[in-house]
Amino acid sequence: MNSATSNPPESDTTSSCLPPDSERFQEAAERALDHYLKPKSPSRNSVDRGMQMFVVAPDLNPEAIAIQTYETFSSVSILLLDLADSLEDKPRHLAMAIYQLSEMGLLLAEKTLDSERAIALKA
Numbered sequence: 001m002n003s004a005t006s007n008p009p010e011s012d013t014t015s016s017c018l019p020p021d022s023e024r025f026q027e028a029a030e031r032a033l034d035h036y037l038k039p040k041s042p043s044r045n046s047v048d049r050g051m052q053m054f055v056v057a058p059d060l061n062p063e064a065i066a067i068q069t070y071e072t073f074s075s076v077s078i079l080l081l082d083l084a085d086s087l088e089d090k091p092r093h094l095a096m097a098i099y100q101l102s103e104m105g106l107l108l109a110e111k112t113l114d115s116e117r118a119i120a121l122k123a
Helices: 025-036 060-087 089-122
Strands: none
Touching: 025 089
């Protein structure tokens, strides 16, 4: 008999692997599983950055936001009226429906702007 085949190989005691029953091993395994398998809860600010083109500065004056919103809706409304003039039938009705939605946005922005001004006058 060959003595090399009858003796079990010696275990490597200098291995950097942690034994499966150690606390550090369990913590590392939990972190790895959480990283790969635990779904991340969406935060309020989580946005697909590849799709985000504009950002509102967090310290922007609320009145400035209301003014910019009002001007944007005004421009959209004018563009939609011009577009509707060049269309007929169903496409024209669609453009006019979108125009009405933009007018509602314009009214809401105007109301917000009036509220901001009223707050500024009281302060």
